[in-house]
Amino acid sequence: MNTLSLEIAVVALGIVLLLVEAYSDRSNKNYLSYLGAAGLFGVLVLSFFPMHAPAAGTPASAFITQDILSVFFVRFTLIATIVTLLMIPGYRPVLERYLPAERAGGGIGEFSILPLFVCAGLMWMVSSVNFIMIFVSLELATITLYILATYLRQNTASLEAGTKFLILGALSTGFIVYGISWIFGTTGTTNLLALPAAISTLPASAITPLLFGIAMVLVALSFKISAFPFQFWVPDVYQGAPTPVTSYLSVASKAAGFVVLIRLLAALGTVPVISHKLQVVITLLAALTLIFGNFAAIPQTNMKRLLGYSSIAHAGYLLMGVASLGSRLAIPAIGFYLAGYLAMTMLSFVVLTVVSEATGGDEISRFNGLGRRSPLLAGAMLLAAASLAGIPFTAGFIGKLLIFEVAFNQGHYGLVMLGCVTVAAGFYYYFKVIRAMYWQQPAEEGPIPVSFTVKLLIAFLGAGILAFGIYPAPILATLR
């Protein structure tokens, strides 16, 4: 089987589900989420069968590669999409509230199907080694995400989020195309693997325009991974977008951005003239992102905004890893961190979906007294917060440990010290949620019902956090 067949299967699944949705009369659209998740699970199983990369010399090999990074992140994207799809049934009441429906369930079905196309786009993105391919797959993912972010047509917050996302996303698209054209103009290639060889033959005068092009691409990628100073869209979009989309944005789309960034830096890392300059830029980005994300998160009172800033903060830790790509362990560390980040972030969004549906809002104060109203949800959120803060025996701790280890190893002492301070800030804002759940009195009594799907997700993601945290060896083994 060719690696491309996985993405093709996902796209085909999406098209089939669109047709099923169009021809089915059922007003309850939950089955689409379950069908989509089951189909993606099938693709996930398929991904464990031996695949071969496009043979060298074929047209496909200029665009797509298959390496440890792509294999790992294809599975990562699939799992993130499955979790998102399974979150959607619990979110259906909100969709019904904000969508004008001529008939019951009208216009809701696509919400469960569109993530499949994002998924396919991101899967291509993590395996692509060519700027053109990166751009096309990025657009497939992003344009679909514009639709998803603004899906709640009669909710102004969602519309605002979608518009902001669209405008800033389009701007970043402009940056990446512009940057690619400068790089192509100087080196004559869009292939990342051919880039080092092409640069080595360049005259010294061509380095400056090349650097300009690379800087433009970096700006666009910084938008994608929400690195400072290109993070300003994050809090508003995260708050306004439908919660499952927010969780998908903060996990899958960010991870794909990091993969592209790693590929770009790994390709340019062999060219000393450029890699030294890039090193400084990435270190600076990491430091600023760490500071901004962690300190701006402190005063937040809205859970979705808090998680938005937290996602910026985690981008900072990941950038610490990216700045240390010289270490053999850097890529496993980043991959591991992202895997843990998937489990803990999505777990908090799963809990948030249920809590905000039961209490009617996204503020942290809605979590007040959750420990008494639903020990299960509170326990899950506690685990997620502990992992996000970096308490041992959770995935978040091992992730931070590995990242700090590689950063230290590469001599980024300043970043490590800064990381220490920001971790302490993180303790504060994650513990704010724990405080709300256990210290505060609930506004209303009565248990919060938890559906079977949510229980399943909590069990799966919670087990992931603990398993990665106690026994990280297997997942690291897949990354080297």
Added chain:
Amino acid sequence: MSLLLILTILLPLAASLLIMVGADPRRAALGAAVANLAASLVLFFGYDRVTGGWQFLSEWKILPKLGINMTLGADGLTLVMILLATVVTLSALWVAPKVEKNEGLYYVCLLFISAGVIGAFASIDVLFLYSFHELALIPTFILIGVWGSGDRQAAAWKATIYLGLGSFVLLIGLIALYLSIPAGMRTLDLRQLDQMAATGAFHPSAWIYLILLVGFGSLVSLFPFHSWAPPAYACAPAPAAMLHAGVLKKFGLYGLIRIALPLFPEAMNDLNGLLLLAVIGNILYIGYVTVSQKRLDWTIGYSSVMHMGYIFMGLAALNMIGVSGAALLMFAHGLSVAAAFALCGEIRRRTGTLDYSELGGLAKATPVLGLLFGFAAMASVGLPGFANFAGEVLVFFGAAAYGPLMIVPVIVGVWGVVISAIYMLRAYRNIFWGPIAQRWEGLTDISCSAKWAVILLLVPLMVAGFYPQFILKMVGTALPR
């Protein structure tokens, strides 16, 4: 037997799991604590002192390529600390009053602290030594915030942020230590680290010692990183304060004995002046701050910070006598401060206040409580017959043998004993002696279960006081000659 050591960590966790699925919280917790105390006694007396070294070993590969494994084992020092942990745990759970709201969570939090600290003591791999200790962070936060008294929220925040930051500084130090080992030999296994240091295979820089000292120091409330401790202990519910001040805080000292002493003998010697300055701060400055306190909970909170100075002084002596004394004092202080906090909680429950100006003459209404408090106060001051005395004497002897640098700290230390006597006797007098106010006349005396819980703490304190070899022989197996 190695299974028994694993069980001491798993039993509290298993009990918390049972409580989560609906078992009676108090019964499950007490059952686990009693079983754990029995297990730790079996281990304590089953340890082969003649062979010495690490026993009851078990190992799981976690990150074999990085040389990180979860290795559990115990030597004499470990077993003394585990005995302390299990005794204090049982006592803390026993004195815990009837909890009105969310009783299950209360006991789960206490059990997690207990499991974490036992796991930390039983870990041979430094990363797990660290990790297990962190298990206590969230339970402490919840315990102080929900069931605390006074300005509990501020205290909980302060302690959490301080301890979180301190432990990340510690983590950086451990990473630095790990990376200072030549590639290919990297490990965090204490046995291999000791061996490498002994054979001269690696020389970690003095900077790493400083980072570790700050990290461990803030966990032990070493001056000037102490300011989280008094408010946290004053506001925490009695069982949490007992576990935290009695056992958990000893983790930082234990870590220094395990890591700093064998790996950084030269750095410790070179930088001893710095540590001794902090020690003088702990004993003299905090001592006077303690004298000026107007409430019993704050007095005990500050006194527990002050007494850390003696233990650090024992470590700084860098010789067998001083370090043995420090270890004995860790054991003794853990028990005596736990007893003090237990009784402090009992008084608070009866009177609702711990302010010296409002209390007085309580011994007339609550004679047994007064008697027990007298014992705890005498132990804390370091009266002969209690293990605290033996520990302090050894620390002074060890320190005096170190050299001229120690003259001032030893004098300060001896003066510190006087300071302790001042504030403890004053507290005793202000609360239990003098004329009794009318509103306190109807107070009930200490309940039977609380009485026995405190006696459980005082008995080993006196056993080790009259026969310190009971502890010292065990500790001796862990220290280099």
